[in-house]
Amino acid sequence: MDTLTEPFHPGDHVADDAELLELATFLAGGVAARRRCLTLTWLDADDRLLGLVMPVSDLPVAPEPSTLPGLGGLMGAVLAENAPGGSVVAVLERPGDPAINAGDRAWNAALRAQDDARVRGVFVAAGGAVRPLTLDDAYDAGDAPDAP
Template sequence: METLTEPFRPGDRITDDAELLELACYLADGSRPGERDLTLTWLDADDRVVGVVLPVDDVPTAPDAAAARHLGDLLREVLDEHAPGGSVVAVLGRPGDSAVSAGDRAWNRALRARSGVRVRGVFVAAGGEVRPLTLDDA
């Protein structure tokens, strides 16, 4: 696991959707062009940056049931240890254009429905853009 550095520091509060998108853009800077990855970070119960970042390389186009279960366990473990009552922010980096794909929807569902944790935001970084995925996109 890594820790955040500028422009977000542990303890910084994410107060609105614009700041959440800014955080997602910052996290997306770590994605490698042409690769599929997932970057996770956590906010505490007051929406303050915890400072824990987990990059996951070589993610599949869509998670299978076992991967979704494992992901949910991981999200809960980090929340329990570092941010009880908090939430997760996820950025899926992938090649291609920024249009929402079936794989994006599958990751969105896995993060939101199967993890059992509060999701503050899910984003896709593709085609030179970072865009939020909404509940409707799941």
């Protein structure tokens, strides 16, 4: 796992949605992704940054049901060990247009459906922009996305 460097530091309070978007933008780096990657970071119960960052590379367009229990277990295990009552922030980096697509919605729904961890925010970094995915952007993960 990598640790965060400036402008965010372990222990920094992520107070609101604007700061959460700043954190997601920081995690996405240049937001010119050439491949699909999911970057996870964690906040404690007081919304303070743990400073742990985990990139998961080579993602499929939509989550594969067989891998979700492991991903959910990982998200929850970090919280259980380091920040009980905390939450996860996820940034899906992908090439292409910044418009939210079916694959983004499938990842949003799958991440939010994990029982092992509370998700504070899901973001998409694509086409030079970082956008939040809301609960309204999620849909039944059983629906198959049409395009990458």
